[in-house]
Each structure stands twice: as structure tokens, then as C-alpha cells.
Amino acid sequence: MSENETEEPSGPRRVIGTPSSAPAALDRVAGAPAGSEPPDAVALLPVNPENMVRAKRYERVIAALFVLAALAGCGFIAAYVGLEVGGGRLPHGANVVDATFRSNLALGLSLAIALLALGTGSILWVRHLTPNIETVEHRHDMRSPKEDRAKFEQFFAKGAAVSQVTRRPLLRRTMLLATAPLALAPLVLLRDLGPLPGTSLRHTVWRKGLRMVTYGGNRPLRPADISTPGEMITVIPEGYQDNLDALAKAGVILIKFAPGELDIPTVYNGSTQLYGMNWTVDNIVAYSKICTHVGCPVALYEQTTHHILCPCHQSTFDAAHGANVIFGPAARPLPQLPMTVDSDGYLVAASDFTQPVGPSFWERG
Amino acid sequence: MSQDVIPRRSDDTVRIPSRLRGAGGWLDDRFHGARGVRVLMRKVFPDHWSFMLGEIALWSFVILLLTGTWLALFFVPSMGDVVYHGSYAKLDGITMSQAYESTLRISFDIRGGLLIRQIHHWAADLFMVAITAHMLRVFFTGAYRKPREVNWLIGIVLFTLGMLEGLFGYSLPDDQLSGAGLRIFEGVLQGIPIVGTYLAFFLFGGPYPGTSIVPRMYIIHVLLIPGLILALVTAHLFIMFHQKHTQMPGKGNTEKNVTGQPFWPYFLLKGQAWFFFIFGALVVLATFAQINPIWLYGPYTPLAISSASQPDWYMGLLEGALRIMPAWEINFLGHTLSLSVLIPFAVPLGIIFTGAALWPFFEQWATGDKSEHHINDRPRNAPVRTGTGVAAICFYGILWAEGANDVIAYNFQIPLYTITWIARIAIIVVPIGAYFVTKRICLGLQRRDAELLTHGVEIGIIRQLPSGEFIEESRPLTDEERGVVDSKKVPAALPAPNQPDENGVPAPGSRGVKGWARGVANRAFTETVVPEAHGNGHGNGHAVEGGEHAAVGGGAGAARVESGPREEH
Numbered sequence: 044m045s046e047n048e049t050e051e052p053s054g055p056r057r058v059i060g061t062p063s064s065a066p067a068a069l070d071r072v073a074g075a076p077a078g079s080e081p082p083d084a085v086a087l088l089p090v091n092p093e094n095m096v097r098a099k100r101y102e103r104v105i106a107a108l109f110v111l112a113a114l115a116g117c118g119f120i121a122a123y124v125g126l127e128v129g130g131g132r133l134p135h136g137a138n139v140v141d142a143t144f145r146s147n148l149a150l151g152l153s154l155a156i157a158l159l160a161l162g163t164g165s166i167l168w169v170r171h172l173t174p175n176i177e178t179v180e181h182r183h184d185m186r187s188p189k190e191d192r193a194k195f196e197q198f199f200a201k202g203a204a205v206s207q208v209t210r211r212p213l214l215r216r217t218m219l220l221a222t223a224p225l226a227l228a229p230l231v232l233l234r235d236l237g238p239l240p241g242t243s244l245r246h247t248v249w250r251k252g253l254r255m256v257t258y259g260g261n262r263p264l265r266p267a268d269i270s271t272p273g274e275m276i277t278v279i280p281e282g283y284q285d286n287l288d289a290l291a292k293a294g295v296i297l298i299k300f301a302p303g304e305l306d307i308p309t310v311y312n313g314s315t316q317l318y319g320m321n322w323t324v325d326n327i328v329a330y331s332k333i334c335t336h337v338g339c340p341v342a343l344y345e346q347t348t349h350h351i352l353c354p355c356h357q358s359t360f361d362a363a364h365g366a367n368v369i370f371g372p373a374a375r376p377l378p379q380l381p382m383t384v385d386s387d388g389y390l391v392a393a394s395d396f397t398q399p400v401g402p403s404f405w406e407r408g
Numbered sequence: 409m410s411q412d413v414i415p416r417r418s419d420d421t422v423r424i425p426s427r428l429r430g431a432g433g434w435l436d437d438r439f440h441g442a443r444g445v446r447v448l449m450r451k452v453f454p455d456h457w458s459f460m461l462g463e464i465a466l467w468s469f470v471i472l473l474l475t476g477t478w479l480a481l482f483f484v485p486s487m488g489d490v491v492y493h494g495s496y497a498k499l500d501g502i503t504m505s506q507a508y509e510s511t512l513r514i515s516f517d518i519r520g521g522l523l524i525r526q527i528h529h530w531a532a533d534l535f536m537v538a539i540t541a542h543m544l545r546v547f548f549t550g551a552y553r554k555p556r557e558v559n560w561l562i563g564i565v566l567f568t569l570g571m572l573e574g575l576f577g578y579s580l581p582d583d584q585l586s587g588a589g590l591r592i593f594e595g596v597l598q599g600i601p602i603v604g605t606y607l608a609f610f611l612f613g614g615p616y617p618g619t620s621i622v623p624r625m626y627i628i629h630v631l632l633i634p635g636l637i638l639a640l641v642t643a644h645l646f647i648m649f650h651q652k653h654t655q656m657p658g659k660g661n662t663e664k665n666v667t668g669q670p671f672w673p674y675f676l677l678k679g680q681a682w683f684f685f686i687f688g689a690l691v692v693l694a695t696f697a698q699i700n701p702i703w704l705y706g707p708y709t710p711l712a713i714s715s716a717s718q719p720d721w722y723m724g725l726l727e728g729a730l731r732i733m734p735a736w737e738i739n740f741l742g743h744t745l746s747l748s749v750l751i752p753f754a755v756p757l758g759i760i761f762t763g764a765a766l767w768p769f770f771e772q773w774a775t776g777d778k779s780e781h782h783i784n785d786r787p788r789n790a791p792v793r794t795g796t797g798v799a800a801i802c803f804y805g806i807l808w809a810e811g812a813n814d815v816i817a818y819n820f821q822i823p824l825y826t827i828t829w830i831a832r833i834a835i836i837v838v839p840i841g842a843y844f845v846t847k848r849i850c851l852g853l854q855r856r857d858a859e860l861l862t863h864g865v866e867i868g869i870i871r872q873l874p875s876g877e878f879i880e881e882s883r884p885l886t887d888e889e890r891g892v893v894d895s896k897k898v899p900a901a902l903p904a905p906n907q908p909d910e911n912g913v914p915a916p917g918s919r920g921v922k923g924w925a926r927g928v929a930n931r932a933f934t935e936t937v938v939p940e941a942h943g944n945g946h947g948n949g950h951a952v953e954g955g956e957h958a959a960v961g962g963g964a965g966a967a968r969v970e971s972g973p974r975e976e977h
Contacts, residue, residue: 083450085670090422123519129495130517139495139516140703147522151695154523155688162684169677176674180452180666182652182782185555236610236620243615244605258711277711285489285503291591291616291710332711337595337730337749338616339588340711354715355592356731357814357824370825372730372748374737402595403737403746404605 084178092172101171108164115157122149240406245399247280247293249392252385254281255295255329263389264297266325272301273346277332280392292400294332294340295380296351297390298362302326304349307365307379315397318365322381324390329380330366331400334358336373338402351377374403449672454655458545460682464538467686468531469641475528476630482518484510485626487582487619496703504582504707507622511581511702526694532574533699534690536722539567547764547797549784551654557768559647562640564765569637571722576629578700578720582622585700587708588717590621592730599749617710654784657895659888663782716814725804728811729756732831756807760800767796774929775899788857789896791850792932798846799839806835851937857893858939860885898936902926 092098126146129139187195203209254263255278269276275298283289305326309319316322322329330351332340339355349363358373360366366377378400381393399407424432436442453459486506492499494509495516514521543563546552552560575593579586594616597608613620652666661667669675693699705714719727729752736747771793772778787794809816810831817824869881885893903909905918905927918927 085450085672126519128516128519128521130513131495133495139497143516143522146519147526148695150520150523151691155691155695158684158688158691162681162688165677165681165684169674169681173674173677176669177667178450178452178670179660180450180652182664182666184780185651233610237613237618238609240605240609279711287617287708287710288615294711337592337599339591339595340713342713343715354713354717354814355588356727357828358735368735370828372733372735372752374735374746374748402598403744403749404598404608405601405603405743405745406605407744408739408742 084176088174088176092174098172101167105164105167105172108160108167112157112160112164115153115160118153119150119157122146122153126150240404244292244401244404244407247395247400248283248286248289249280249293249295249380249395251392251394253392254385255279255297255382255390255392256281256284258284258294265388266327266384266390269297269299269327272299272304272326274299275344277340278329278390291338292333295329296332296341296344297327297329298344298349298351300326300328300349300363304363306363310365312398316381317398318376318379322379322393324382324384327382327390328362329382329392330360330362330377331380331396332377333401334373335368335375335377335400336371336402341377449670451649451671451675452652452666452668453671453675454653454666454668456656458549459653461538461542461545463679463682464686465535465542466641466645467683468535468538468690469637470683471531471687471690472528472535473634473638475524475531476634478524479514479528480630482510482514482521483507483580483626485580485623487617487622499703499706502707505622507580507582508702508707511583515703523691523694526697526699527690529578529699530690530693530697532577533720533722534686536567536570536574536720539563539570540722543567543764544797544801547767548787548794549654549656550781550790550793551784552768553781554768554772554778555651555780556647556654559644559651560768561765562644562647564761566637566640566644568761569633569640573629573633573637574720574722576625576633579625580622580629581700581702582708583702584705584708584712584714585702585717587617587710588713589719589723590708591616591710592727596730596749596753599746599753601743601745601750617708652782654782657783657786657892659891661783661891663780666782716818718812718815721808724808724811725756726752726811728807728809728813728831729753731813732807732810732828732835734832756803760804763800767793770929771933774926775933776902776930777899783895785897786892786895788850788853789898789936791847791854791935794850795843795847799843802842803835803839806831806838810835851935854896854937857896858937860893861890861939865889896936899933901934902930 126142126149127133128143128146133139133142208215256263258277258279261281261284263281264276264278275296278295278297279290280293283293305320305323305328307318307320307323307328309321310317330341332342334341334353334355336353336356336358339353341351341353341358341360343352343354344350344362345352349361350369351360351362351366352358353371353373356372358371359369360373360377361369365379368374368376378396378398380396383391383393385391484506488506489503490506490509492502492504492509492512494500494512496512499512511525514525516522546560546563575589579590579593594608594612597611598604600607608616611621611624612618613624653668655661655667658667706712718724730749733748733752736751738745738747785793787797810828813824813827813831816822817827864882864884866880866882870878871881872878903915903918905923906914906920907918909915914923
């Protein structure tokens with residue numbers, strides 16, 4: 044156990060950040076003259092380790108680790124064969140999630156043991172069975188010698204001259220001209236990836252008389268169904284529950300206020316009305332659920348302050364006063380959806396939104 | 409040690425099994441490799457723990473390719489609707505995309521599916537961690553300097569590709585969480601001036617979300633970007649191999665040599681061990697640390713979201729940049745310029761990546777140093793670089809933390825808006841402060857080095873002289889220690905701007921505003937602590953400060969801070 048066990052020289056303390064024990068610097072000891080190729084360090088090494096007893100001991104440890112890895116590898120295969128997961132192979136009534144986690148644990152644990160044992164064995168091998176050496180290679184400047192550069196330049200220039208490319212500008216320019224449209228061709232080919240935006244970002248599927256139904260339940264709503272002030276529910280246009288493209292723009296939140304709390308100033312953009320109390324029904328207001336920042340659904344509502352919060356980037360809107368932005372990166376209030384009730388007393392849209400919903404875009408204006 | 413290297417007769421004759429010799433001969437007959445492969449096998453690899461960071465990225469990438477190929481055997485990259493009737497009962501009867509359904513099947517119905525999925529996800533996160541750590545190591549040690557600038561640029565491209573690859577990868581399962589990320593991505597695309605709306609419509613094949621994005625992301629994720637990464641990694645390794653690795657300063661290490669251990673058998677065994685350790689660590693994570701449990705999130709719908717939605721860590725910077733931004737938007741001539749989207753998208757990454765890409769060239773310009781560097785700097789010996797790097801880390805870190813401001817607000821009970829306001833101020837103040845503090849710390853450490861060089865190491869013995877005086881014993885540095893401590897190389901100062909040289913006119917590079925700026929940068933880069941040539945041997949480490957040469961403290965100086973053009977004597 045004892046002899047030659049310590050590699051650290053028992054000298055003075057080491058300064059932090061400086062190397063610990065110096066390995067045997069073979070090449071330097073061999074004294075290669077500067078400029079010549081250094082001798083091959085590995086070729087100079089003795090085949091047998093210095094301390095055969097110690098080497099034997101590490102050989103056993105490493106071999107044990109490799110056997111462990113082999114057993115763990117067999118365990119992995121056994122776990123794969125023995126532990127069923129879903130896919131109709133489990134007995135009726137078994138818990139699929141538990142079965143998956145059981146399988147995951149057995150497979151993962153056996154694989155991890157196999158890999159870590161292999162890694163540990165390998166590192167013990169190189170650290171304890173091979174001598175710690177340090178070898179040196181010469182390094183040369185990356186820059187080529189002058190004469191090589193000169194020869195290269197000469198060869199290149201000669202080749203260019205022989206090809207006539209330097210002497211016939213007409214050829215050179217027409218060749219470049221010939222490649223230009225071909226370089227554009229791949230871009231042109233991408234044109235049919237999608238339709239042009241057109242005015243599609245300005246409209247949603249809402250139209251006059253389209254009923255608002257609950258999201259998830261598809262139940263039409265009467266004003267009396269939303270009777271508690273502070274209540275917020277998400278509604279969608281009737282018949283579009285499976286149309287994600289439509290829902291991504293047409294999602295709406297309805298918020299009920301106590302009498303007198305709701306105070307939406309009437310706002311016009313030119314002759315188009317954007318906000319107004321005349322679009323509310325029975326102290327219920329409808330706003331777009333799509334955040335005007337980058338389009339997340341604004342899902343959090345604080346009853347006491349009437350703040351609508353987008354959970355993505357915390358844009359905050361004041362629901363009581365036209366969904367004005369109070370905080371966060373959104374630059375515009377949530378658009379208001381004109382709302383009324385139909386002849387059966389159900390909440391319906393009075394028209395589409397009168398401004399684009401969702402994130403800003405260049406053509407929005 | 410010297411007797412070890414005297415070859416023993418018996419050791420020289422190592423026999424190779426005849427079959428192996430036959431195979432080698434067969435190959436050499438055809439490829440002429442005996443000399444070339446032998447040179448490759450004896451190639452020297454310098455040894456330092458920080459040189460293994462890039463290797464983590466490499467092995468993670470290998471694991472990503474292996475696990476990703478397996479996942480592709482089962483994943484269905486389609487947004488076609490199906491009604492789920494699989495084994496996860498809680499989602500029974502729900503309409504979802506085939507992408508989500510097949511991810512559920514991989515998780516619950518295919519043996520090992522959950523494990524491989526989680527290894528793949530963890531490996532992606534580790535890949536980005538390793539690239540980041542590797543880049544920081546290369547930056548702080550100056551390993552990007554000539555001749556390695558191109559490899560530095562390749563590294564930056566690899567980092568960018570890794571981010572994009574990760575974003576597209578975790579968006580593929582089409583679950584509620586990743587869908588929210590995709591929605592943000594689409595919103596950001598729309599915010600790009602002039603072409604943004606078209607980009608979004610072309611990528612998504614029409615209005616959001618459409619049915620094209622998953623198959624399109626899929627082919628980009630499994631073929632295009634991995635192909636590019638593979639090609640660039642190959643180039644990166646080839647260039648590293650060709651230029652030979654940098655080495656840390658130390659005794660015997662020069663700009664003209666490489667010191668370390670040969671590939672065969674040392675580096676091969678170590679590389680193998682490292683691969684198994686990394687793979688093993690990822691499997692441990694995948695076994696015990698659940699990641700991206702998509703069955704809990706449900707299929708994507710554009711109208712639902714969970715609070716505290718977070719992207720994978722490497723996108724946290726962009727998330728934070730979006731959150732920190734005030735509501736700025738410009739409307740003009742019927743157009744909308746959404747600065748509160750555009751700035752977070754372009755500016756932070758622009759500063760970090762463009763800054764990183766230009767840095768080697770800026771440093772060359774400021775120092776006038778066009779020579780090759782193969783010995784790494786200790787970070788303290790390049791205060792401007794180290795300060796800038798720490799400032800960049802702070803800049804990144806604040807945006808990254810701001811990306812989780814809701815989680816911080818919840819856990820520390822700090823109002824959400826307060827955190828955002830703190831971040832808005834800190835993003836400007838902290839990096840600047842960090843630069844100066846770091847620079848001073850570097851100079852302080854240089855001062856300590858100067859003291860070690862002139863006075864040696866205090867060994868903790870105090871001796872009383874017969875006269876009654878106490879002196880502290882010290883020992884000189886060993887050669888090994890001196891090789892590290894005495895490794896500082898300060899770039900030579902450039903001529904002062906607008907000063908006539910010996911010909912009576914200012915040098916071309918030193919004229920005008922550019923010359924003035926270069927002078928300022930040069931003074932900063934050349935500020936350093938110089939050990940005094942011995943003096944009385946009892947200096948106390950106090951220094952003469954700055955270019956102004958103002959004295960700080962008395963005593964015989966062991967070191968002084970110098971910068972700017974040195975006076976010729």
C-alpha cells in the first residue's frame with residue numbers, strides 16, 4: 044500500500060493556481076535539440092508500470108467496475124423485457140403513469156450505472172495504470188514561409204491569366220450576370236410557403252348576431268348567467284370551437300362589473316368607433332383575449348383592481364377604463380368587441396372588432 | 409525520475425498480434441497511412457480542466473444525435489387532428505394534433521420512450537450550458553486571439569444555431585407550454601419592420617397557428633440545423649486540430665511548443681471516460697429529474713395558458729428582454745414600428761453576439777498586437793477583457809433573471825413591477841459597475857503577483873532579529889509557480905494620438921477621432937501593474953497608481969500601475 048503512493052512532492056506549500064506535481068517531462072529529460080522533431084514520448088515509456096503491486100490492485104478495481112457495467116447492461120435489457128408500459132399490454136385497470144415511471148426508473152438506473160461504471164473504470168485506468176507523462180510538440184507559425192506564399196501567388200496568378208478571366212472582362216461580367224437570377228431562384232421558390240397576409244390580420248370571424256359561447260362548454264350565455272361582479276369568462280364565436288386559426292384571433296373575455304364601476308370613454312379613430320359604453324350589456328364588457336404585445340392569451344384578472352394581466356410578459360390592462368395599458372411592454376389597449384343581445388336574450392357580437400386584434404405588425408398603421 | 413525514461417531492452421519489442429498486423433497492412437496498402445496516422449496518434453493534447461468544457465458540448469451533441477434519431481422513429485410531425493384514446497386516461501376523448509398524440513405515445517406506450525425523451529431534452533440543455541461555459545473560458549483566457557479568430561466566429565454561429573435548434577425542438581410536441589412559446593415567436597416575427605408579417609405568414613403557411621409549422625420545424629430541427637451544426641463542429645475541430653490547442657501558462661510552456669499528453673493512448677482513454685461520464689450524468693438526470701412532462705400541459709390551444717410559463721433556459725434572455733421593455737411603439741405614415749418587440753428581439757442578442765464577434769478584432773486594433781498567441785492569458789492579466797466579460801455576464805444574467813420575474817416575485821414576495829423596475833435600472837448600471845470593479849480586482853491580483861515575484865511566498869514564520877526587529881520569512885517561487893505567475897504579457901503601448909513622430913507628422917493611425925478613440929482604448933488595454941526591479945527587497949506591495957502617477961500610500965513600491973505610452977529613457 045505504502046511505497047511510492049504519494050506523488051505530491053513534500054516541499055513547500057503550493058501557490059493557488061499553479062500546477063501541482065510536475066509529471067515526468069520525457070522529452071525534456073531526453074533533451075531534444077531545438078528545431079528537431081521531439082522523440083516519441085510513448086515509444087520511450089516502459090511497458091510495465093513502476094509499481095506492479097499497485098497496478099494489480101487497480102486492475103482488480105477496474106475489472107470489477109467493468110463487470111458491474113456488464114451486469115447493469117444486462118439489467119437494462121431485463122428491465123426492457125420485464126417491465127411493461129402502456130400500449131394495451133398492461134393488465135386492465137393498471138395505472139399507466141406508475142408503470143411508465145417504474146420502467147423509467149429501472150431502465151434509467153441500470154443504464155446510468157453501466158455508463159458511470161464504464162467511465163470510472165476508464166479514468167482509473169488512465170490515471171493509475173499508465174505513467175503520468177508530459178510530452179512536447181513543436182509549434183510553428185501558421186503563416187507560410189515567404190517563398191511558399193510567393194510560389195502560390197505566382198501559380199494562382201498564372202492560372203488566372205491562362206484562363207483569360209483577368210483579360211476578358213466581358214466573359215467575367217456575363218458569367219456573373221448568368222449566376223445572378225439563379226441565386227434568386229431559391230428565394231422565389233419559397234414564395235408559395237404561405238399566402239400573402241392581405242387584410243386577414245384585420246378581421247376575425249366575429250360578425251353581427253354571432254353568439255358568444257363558453258370556451259370548453261360551447262354554451263350560449265344570457266347576461267344573467269354572468270351576474271357576479273368581478274367574474275371573468277372566456278367566450279368564443281359559436282361553431283368555431285375546433286378552428287384554432289379562428290380562435291387564435293377571436294378569443295374574447297367577458298368581465299362583469301358592479302353598477303357604476305365600468306367607465307369606458309368613447310374613442311374614435313376617424314369615423315370608426317373603437318371603444319364605448321354603448322358596446323357593453325348590463326355592465327358586461329367584451330375585450331379581445333389576445334395580448335397586443337406578442338399574442339399570448341391574457342388570462343389573469345384581479346377583481347379588486349380590475350387589472351387584466353398577461354402571464355407571458357406581464358402587460359397589464361385596466362379593464363374598467365377601456366383596457367388601457369398600465370404596465371408592461373404592450374403598447375395598445377385590448378380591442379373591445381361590440382356586444383348586444385339577440386332576440387332570444389343571448390349575448391352576441393354587434394359586429395367584428397373595429398381594429399386589428401393581437402400583436403402589432405408593420406402594415407397595421 | 410530520469411531513470412524512468414531510459415528504455416529497457418525488453419520493453420522495446422512489443423508484439424502486435426499477427427491478425428491486427430494483417431489488417432493494418434491491408435489498410436496501409438490502400439491508404440498509405442503508417443506515417444500520417446502515427447503522427448495523429450502522437451498528437452499532443454494539453455491538459456486542463458477547462459479544456460473539457462467544449463468536449464461536454466461535443467459529447468452532448470453526439471448523444472442528441474443518437475437519441476434524436478430514435479425519437480424520430482416514433483414521432484409524427486403532423487398537426488392533423490386526432491381524438492385521443494391512448495393509455496393516458498386523463499386526456500381520453502380530447503382532440504389533439506398527431507404531434508402531441510405521438511409524443512404521448514412515446515412517453516407512455518413505448519418502452520424507454522420517456523427515458524430517451526428526457527435524455528434528449530436534458531442533453532439539449534447541457535449542450536447549451538457547455539457551449540456557454542466553453543465560450544466564456546475561451547473569452548476570459550484570450551484563446552480567441554490570432555490565429556484562432558475564425559474558430560471563435562464559428563463558435564458564435566454554433567451557439568446561435570443551438571438556440572434555434574432548441575426552440576424548434578421543444579416546440580415540436582405541440583403541447584400547451586411550447587405552443588405559448590411559438591405564439592410569442594410568431595408575434596415577434598410580426599414585429600419585424602417591413603417584412604415581418606410576410607415572414608410570419610410564409611413560415612406558418614398562413615394565419616397563426618395553421619397546420620404547417622410543426623412539419624416545417626421538424627425538417628429544420630432534424631435535418632437542416634443539425635446538418636449545419638455537424639458541418640461547423642467538424643470545421644471547428646479540424647481547425648483546432650490543425651492550429652494545435654492553446655495551453656495554459658506554466659514552466660516550459662512557450663509560444664513555440666505544445667505540452668501535454670499524446671492522443672494514443674492517453675487522450676483516447678480520457679475522452680472515452682468523459683463521454684461515459686456525460687452520458688451517465690444525463691441518464692441520471694433523465695431518471696430522477698423530470699423534464700417537460702407534456703402530458704400535464706395538455707394539447708395546444710391558443711386561448712389557454714398557465715402562469716409562470718418559462719422557456720428552456722437558453723431562451724430566458726429573450727423572454728426577459730421582452731418583459732423588461734417599456735411600451736414603446738411608433739406609428740407613422742400608416743405603419744407601425746413595434747419597438748417593444750423589436751428591441752428585445754434584436755438588441756440584447758445583437759450586443760452579445762456582435763460584440764463577441766467583433767471583440768478579437770477590436771482588441772487587435774486597440775493594442776496593435778498582430779502576433780500569434782498560443783499561451784492563454786490568466787484573466788487577471790487582461791483587465792479590460794475580463795471586465796468586459798464580467799459586464800457581459802451581468803447584462804445576460806439580469807435579462808435572464810428578469811425572464812423569470814414572476815417566479816422571483818412569487819418566491820421572494822417582491823411586487824412584480826418592482827422587480828421589473830429594478831431590472832430596468834440594473835441592466836444599465838450593473839454591467840458598467842461590474843466592469844470597473846472587475847478591472848480593479850484584476851489589477852489588485854496583478855499587484856499580488858508582483859509581490860510574489862519580488863518577495864516570494866510568505867511561509868508563516870516570523871523571526872525576531874537580535875535587534876528586536878520582527879521580519880516575516882518568505883521563500884522564492886518555485887520554477888513551476890514562477891512559470892504561471894510570471895506569464896503576463898502586456899501589449900506594447902501605441903504612440904499617443906495626434907503626436908508627431910520622428911518624421912514630424914502624426915502616424916496615420918493616430919489622427920483624428922479614430923486616432924483619439926484608439927488612444928483611449930490603448931491606454932485602457934495597457935494599464936498594468938509592473939513589478940519593480942527589486943528595490944530594497946522589503947517593499948510592502950503598495951503601488952503607484954494610474955497613468956497620472958499619483959502615489960497611493962507610502963513605502964517602497966514593489967509594483968506600479970502603468971498605462972499609456974511609456975516614456976523612453
